[in-house]
Amino acid sequence: MAVERTLSIIKPDATRRNLTGAVNKCFEDAGLRIVAQKRIQLSRAQAEGFYEVHKERPFYGDLCDFMTSGPVVVQVLEGDDAIAKNREVMGATNPDDAAEGTIRKLFAENIEANSVHGSDSAENAAIEIKYFFEDSEIVG
Ligand code: ADP
Ligand code: MG
Numbered sequence: 001m002a003v004e005r006t007l008s009i010i011k012p013d014a015t016r017r018n019l020t021g022a023v024n025k026c027f028e029d030a031g032l033r034i035v036a037q038k039r040i041q042l043s044r045a046q047a048e049g050f051y052e053v054h055k056e057r058p059f060y061g062d063l064c065d066f067m068t069s070g071p072v073v074v075q076v077l078e079g080d081d082a083i084a085k086n087r088e089v090m091g092a093t094n095p096d097d098a099a100e101g102t103i104r105k106l107f108a109e110n111i112e113a114n115s116v117h118g119s120d121s122a123e124n125a126a127i128e129i130k131y132f133f134e135d136s137e138i139v140g
Contacts, residue, residue, distance in 0.1 A: 004082040005035070005138070006119045007128035012070035013113035015039070020073055023116060026103050027077055030089045036076035036138040042068050050131060059112065066112055074132040078140050083125050086118040 010023050024034060047067040054060050077086055091102025095114060098105035108114035119125035
């Protein structure tokens with residue numbers, strides 16, 4: 001298993017409910033290390049750019065509204081097989097389908113306000129990490 005890095009975002013529904021620490025505990029309990037982290041307010045342009053791949057989806061506008069509705073915590077997680085492991089810890093997009101004990105099962109409000117984002121491939125992880133972090137901000 002290779003050591004990988006993945007981009008995680010704790011979304012506004014979770015920061016609003018003061019769940020940053022609770023979400024981070026899930027990552028750390030799963031063996032993922034938080035090697036970079038900052039709390040930011042996304043601009044509309046940043047949210048639109050980040051979710052560009054979903055531009056044609058009917059929920060794109062609402063998603064960008066939601067992602068700019070409050071602070072987010074952007075993070076780089078590192079560990080063995082970190083990209084797949086994080087997706088596992090996050091749970092399914094829709095909390096109704098998420099496995100017991102996953103972050104989305106525990107904390108998500110609905111399919112949109114689902115508490116966390118995680119990169120879905122090595123290629124996207126590299127792109128998404130660069131979207132928010134300089135190399136010098138990532139300390140493994
Ligand atoms: P994931 O975050 O699990 O990778 P997607 O990449 O498919 O899921 O979607 C990106 C985000 O868009 C989701 O995390 C969620 O916030 C939102 N979203 C996805 N599907 C829907 C939907 N049917 N209705 C509203 N929002 C959605
Ligand atoms: Mg996705």
